[in-house]
Amino acid sequence: MRTVTATEIQNNFGKYLQLVQSGEEICVLKNGKEVARIISREKSVSFLSDSLLGILKNDYDENEMRAERVRRYESAD
Secondary structure (H helix, E strand, O other): OEEEEEHHHOOHHHHHHHHHOOOOEEEEEOOOOEEEEOOHHHHHHHHHHHHHHHHHOOOOOHHHHHHHHHHHHHHHO
16 A cells, blocks of 8 residues: 555646556545545445445454455555
């Protein structure tokens, strides 16, 4: 995951959009705090559907889902 400031995103949006399209995740900081993440549509749909699947099956363990999310989506860098 790449971390950039809000000003950097504003000034170079096209560059970061291309990075997201190629699969990279962008963390946006404002005043040193994370305010947003930009991810591809495919990645976001996959994340949401995977999270909801456990809830709909009534087989949801919050700690287990958090660990799985970290393993699958946040440690891919």
